[in-house]
Amino acid sequence: MNAVTPIRTPAEQALIGAFGALRDAGPAAAALESLRIDGFARFEATGLPHRRVEAWKYTDLRTMMREAKPLAGAPDASALLAAKVAVGRLPRVGGSRIVLVDGHYAPDLADGGPLPEGVTVSGLAEALVRRSELQTLLAGQPATRENTAFALNNAFLTDGLLIEIAPGTTVGHALDLVFLTSDGAAKLTNARVVVIVGAGATAGLVETHVGPAGTEYQKNVVVQAIIRDGARLEHGRRQLEGADALHLSTLEADIGAEAHFDTLTLTSGASVARNQLFVRFSGEHARATLRGVTLLKGRQHADTTLVMDHAVPNCESRETFKHVLDGEAHGVFQGKIIVQPIAQKTDGRMMSQTIMLAEGPAMDNKPELEIFADDVACAHGCTCGRLDEDLMFYLNARGIPAKEAEALLVEAFAREAIEDFGDEGLGEAVEELRAALFASVTDWMLART
Numbered sequence: 001m002n003a004v005t006p007i008r009t010p011a012e013q014a015l016i017g018a019f020g021a022l023r024d025a026g027p028a029a030a031a032l033e034s035l036r037i038d039g040f041a042r043f044e045a046t047g048l049p050h051r052r053v054e055a056w057k058y059t060d061l062r063t064m065m066r067e068a069k070p071l072a073g074a075p076d077a078s079a080l081l082a083a084k085v086a087v088g089r090l091p092r093v094g095g096s097r098i099v100l101v102d103g104h105y106a107p108d109l110a111d112g113g114p115l116p117e118g119v120t121v122s123g124l125a126e127a128l129v130r131r132s133e134l135q136t137l138l139a140g141q142p143a144t145r146e147n148t149a150f151a152l153n154n155a156f157l158t159d160g161l162l163i164e165i166a167p168g169t170t171v172g173h174a175l176d177l178v179f180l181t182s183d184g185a186a187k188l189t190n191a192r193v194v195v196i197v198g199a200g201a202t203a204g205l206v207e208t209h210v211g212p213a214g215t216e217y218q219k220n221v222v223v224q225a226i227i228r229d230g231a232r233l234e235h236g237r238r239q240l241e242g243a244d245a246l247h248l249s250t251l252e253a254d255i256g257a258e259a260h261f262d263t264l265t266l267t268s269g270a271s272v273a274r275n276q277l278f279v280r281f282s283g284e285h286a287r288a289t290l291r292g293v294t295l296l297k298g299r300q301h302a303d304t305t306l307v308m309d310h311a312v313p314n315c316e317s318r319e320t321f322k323h324v325l326d327g328e329a330h331g332v333f334q335g336k337i338i339v340q341p342i343a344q345k346t347d348g349r350m351m352s353q354t355i356m357l358a359e360g361p362a363m364d365n366k367p368e369l370e371i372f373a374d375d376v377a378c379a380h381g382c383t384c385g386r387l388d389e390d391l392m393f394y395l396n397a398r399g400i401p402a403k404e405a406e407a408l409l410v411e412a413f414a415r416e417a418i419e420d421f422g423d424e425g426l427g428e429a430v431e432e433l434r435a436a437l438f439a440s441v442t443d444w445m446l447a448r449t
Contacts, residue, residue, distance in 0.1 A: 012047050014068035018188075019155055022071065031128045031135045032157055038139070039154025042146070049148045058332040058364045059303040061148070064272045065246060069218050071156060072102035072187040079182045084109050086210070087178055093206045093236075093436045095173030098163070101180050103191035103221075105161050112176070118169030118201070124160030124192060134162075137194065137224060141252060143307050144278045149248045153190055153222045160192030163205075167198030167228070174204035174236070179221060181211030181245070191221040199228040199256070206236040206436055209269070211245055216271075218246040229256040229283055234263075234421070238440050241269035243298075250276045255315075257283025264291040264421045266437050267302050268444045277306040281315040281343075291421060292321040293414045293437070295444045296329035296361070303332035308350075310343040319350040322417050324410050325361030336368040337378055344373050350380040355387060355413055357406070407445040414441045 008016070019040050048065060049056035075083065083101045087109055098121060099109035105123065115121060128134050138157070144150050165171060181189050197203055211217055219241065227233050241247050247270040255261050265275055279288055294302050308317050323331045333352040354363045367380035387409050395405035418437050 006047060009048065009062055011062075011065045011068040015152070016044065018068065018071045022156065022158070031132070032125055032159075035135070035138055035154050036157055039151040039157070042151035043148060043155055046148060055147075055305065055334070058334070059272075059274050059301070061274075064301070065218070069186045069188040069216070072189045074104045075101045075106070075182055079184070080106060080108065083180050083182055087111070087180060090178065090208060090210065091436070091439070093174055093176045093208070094204065097176040097178060098161070099178045099180065100161065100191055100193075102182055102187065103189045104159070116171050116173065118166035119171060119175065120164045120166075122162050124162050124194060125158070127162045134194070137226065138192075140224075141254070141278055141280055143309065144250065144252050147250065147276065147278075149220055149274070149276065150222060150250050153192060153220050153250070156190040157192055160194065163193065163195045165197045165201045165203045165231075167200055169198065169201045169203070171201075171203040174206050174234075177205060177207045179207065179209045179219070181217050181219060181242075183212045183215070186215050186217045188218045188220070191219070193221075193223045195223065195225045195233070197225070197227045197231040197233045200230040201228070202232045204234040204236075206238070208238045208240065209247065209249075210240050211242045213242045214244060215242055216244045216246070217242065220248045222250045222252070225251070225253040225261070227253065227255045227259045227261050230258050231256065232260045235261070236421070236437055237263070237265040238436065239265065239267045239269050239273060239275070240440065241273070243269070243271060245270040247273040249274070250278070253277075253279045253288070255279065255281050255283065255286045255288055258285045259283065260287045262289040262421060264293070264418065264437060265304075266293045266295075266440050267304075268295040268440065270300070270302070272301045274303040274305065277304075278309075279306070279317075280309040281312050284312050284314045286315050288315075288317045290317070290319045291417045293417050293441065294321070294323040294331055295414075295441065296324070296331055297326040299328050301330045301332075303334070305332075305334040306336065308335070308337045308348060310337070310339045310346045310348060313343050314345045315343070316347040317349070320417050321352045322414055323352070323354040323363060324357065324413065325354065325363060326357040328360040330361065331363045333364070333382070334366045335380065336370065337380070339369075339371040339373050339376050339378065341372045344375040346373060346376040346378065348376070348378045352382040354382075354384040355410065356385065357387070357410075410445060411441055
C-alpha cells in the first residue's frame with residue numbers, strides 16, 4: 001500500500017529546511033539535540049495547525065503564516081548597538097533589566113545595577129551540562145508537549161536563559177525581562193526562558209515584547225515557570241510587538257504546595273498573536289490567578305488559549321480575561337479547566353468579558369470544564385457588548401467629549417483586571433508591575449484617539 005505524502009505549505013517547507021540547516025551548522029549539547037529532534041518530529045508529523053485542529057479552530061496558523069522567515073542568528077555588534085538604543089527608550093520596570101535580542105541573551109545590555117541577592121541568571125545549555133533534571137523540564141508537561149508552537153520552539157532550541165530565585169529569597173523589585181527583535185530584514189526569533197522560584201521565595205517578573213514597526217518578523221517564545229512549595233511569583237507580560245509581526249507565546253507553569261502564581265498579560269501589538277497558558281497544580285493548597293487584557297484595532301487577530309490543570313486536591317484558580325475590540329479586529333478566548341479524579345475540593349472559576357467599540361469586530365469565546373471529581377466548585381461565563389450608553393450620557397452631560405469619555409470607560413474596564421493583580425507583600429515590586437500595565441492601556445487609548 002502506498003503511503004500518502006502530505007502537501008507542505010511554503011512556510012512548512014521553509015521550517016523543515018531551516019531545521020536541516022541548523023543541524024548542519026554544528027553540534028549542540030547532547031541534551032539539547034535530543035529535545036530538538038523530538039520537537040521537530042512532532043512538527044513534521046502534523047505540520048502547522050489549521051482550523052480542523054480543535055485547539056486552533058479560530059487561529060488557522062497554516063493560513064495566517066504564509067511564509068516562515070529565516071531563523072535569526074546571534075546579533076552582531078551593530079545590531080547590539082542599535083538594540084541598546086531601542087531598549088534605552090523603554091521605561092524600565094523594576095530594579096534590574098535582563099535583555100534578549102533576537103532570542104539571544106545580551107548581558108551587556110543589562111541595566112539597573114547588579115542582580116538582587118539570591119537571583120542568578122545563566123545560559124540554559126550550560127546549565128544543562130551541570131543539571132540533568134532540566135532535561136525533563138524542557139520537554140514540557142504532557143499538554144504542552146503536544147502543542148505545535150512548543151514543539152517548534154524545541155526544534156529550534158540552541159540555548160536559552162535560566163533565571164533562579166534562591167529558596168527563602170524576597171526580591172524587592174520586579175525583574176525587567178525584555179525580548180527585543182532587532183531592526184533589519186524580517187526574521188524568525190526563537191526564545192526560551194526558564195524561571196525557577198525556590199521554596200518560600202517571593203519575586204516579581206515582567207516581560208516586555210517589542211520589535212520594529214513595518215517589518216513582518218515572527219517570534220515564538222516559551223517561558224517555563226516552576227514555583228516551588230510555599231513560593232510566590234507575580235508575573236506581568238506586555239506584548240507590544242510591531243504592527244506587522246506574528247507573535248506566538250507559550251507560558252507553562254508548575255505550582256507547588258501552598259504556592260501562589262499570579263500572571264497578567266496585556267496584548268496590544270502584532271498583526272497575529274496567540275498567547276497560550278498551560279498551568280498545572282502539583283501540590284495541595286495552592287492558588288493561581290490568570291488574567292489578561294487584550295486591546296485590538298484595525299484587522300488585528302489575538303487568541304488567548306489556556307489549560308488550567310487541577311491535578312491535586314484543595315487548590316483554587318481564577319481566570320479573568322478582558323477584551324476591547326475596535327475596527328475589524330478578531331479576538332479569541334479558549335479556556336479549559338480540567339479537574340482530575342483525585343482533585344477533590346477544587347475551586348475554579350473562569351470569566352471572559354468583551355467590549356466592542358465598533359460594528360466590525362468579532363469575538364469567539366469557548367470556555368470549557370472537564371470535571372472528573374464530585375466535590376468541587378467550578379463555573380465559567382462570558383459577556384460581550386458595547387459601552388454602557390447611560391454611562392456615556394452621564395460623562396457627556398458633564399462636559400467630557402465622547403472620545404475622552406470612551407477612553408475613561410475602557411480604562412476602567414481594564415483596570416478591574418489590573419487593580420487587584422499581585423500580592424501586596426511584594427511592596428514596590430507589585431506597584432511597578434501595575435504601573436507598567438496601566439501605562440500600556442493609556443498609551444493604547446491615546447494612540448487610538
